[in-house]
Every structure is written in structure tokens, then in C-alpha cells.
Amino acid sequence: MFVRIVKLSFEPSKVDIFLSLFNSKKEDIRNFEGCTFLELYRDKKHQNIFFTYSYWDNEQALHNYRHSDLFISVWSETKQLFNDKPEAWSVDKLERLP
Template sequence: MFVRIVKMGFDPLKIDEFLSDFEVVKHKIRAFEGCEFLELYRDKHNTNIFFTYSYWNTEADLENYRHSDLFKGVWAKTKPLFNMKPEAWSVDKVVSLN
């Protein structure tokens, strides 16, 4: 399992646009081959900060998504809404408790 965490900061006036856009594409991203899980989080105190958290079967699956027309379209709409440089981490799950 390959885990990807992305931190994004948005212009406060653009948050509703981002959430609306995410609503349209979230099922497409989740249905992309190799994507097993997708969540969106919002910081409780800095409400213009969001995180996506996704599981991918392999790093190659994530890379296929990142080079897909779907990602290019999502990124083209999302990037202009940022008010800070996004950050991304690819991590290995070490422990998971249910």
C-alpha cells in the first residue's frame, strides 16, 4: 500500500470553488485504477488549509494518475486557487489500528 498526503492552502475567497470542484471529481479520482481510498480533510484552526489522503496499490498507480488527463484537468482548475505552495508526501504505512 502506497499512501499519498497532499497539503494545500487556498485563497479564502476560493474555498467554495475548490470544494465544488472536488465534489465533481472525487468519485473519478477514487475510481482511478489503483486508487483504494480517498479522503479530504480541513484544518480546524486554519480553515483555508486542506489535505488529501489517498491509498494507492503501487507507486506506479499514483504516477499513472499524476500523468493522466483526469489529474491534468483537476490540477489546472485547482492550482490557480492556491495562496501557498502545495506540499506532498509519499509515505509507507507502518502501523494501523482499527
């Protein structure tokens, strides 16, 4: 399983815009071919920092998503809200809890 973790830091005044955008697109992303899981987390200390955590069938599935019209439209709106450069990690899940 291929896991993607992305850290997103927003202008505090634009957090509600981001949340609205995420909520309007999350099911489209979850239903994108190859995506098997998507969650959004918010930092406890810094309320304008979020993390997306997603599972993909493989690296090619994520690549296909990142080159899709869906990603291009979501990302073009999202990146206007940042106050810092996003960070991303691609990791392999080694152990699954029972």
C-alpha cells in the same frame, strides 16, 4: 500500501470553488485504477487549508494518475486557487489498526 498526503492552501475567497471542484471529481479519482481510498480533511485552525489523504496500490499507480488526463484537468483548475505552494508526502503505511 502507498499513501499520499497533500497539503493545499487556498485563497479564502476561493475555498468554495475548490470544494465544489473536489466534490465533482472525487468519485472519478476514487475509481481511478490503483486508487483504493481518498479523503479530504480541513484544518481546524485555518479554514482555507486542506489535506488530501489517498491510498494507492503502489507508486506506479500514483504515477499513472499524475500523468492522466483526469489529474491534468483537476490540477489545472485547482492550482489557480492556491495562495501558497502545495506540499506533498509519499509514505508507506507500516501498521494497520484492527
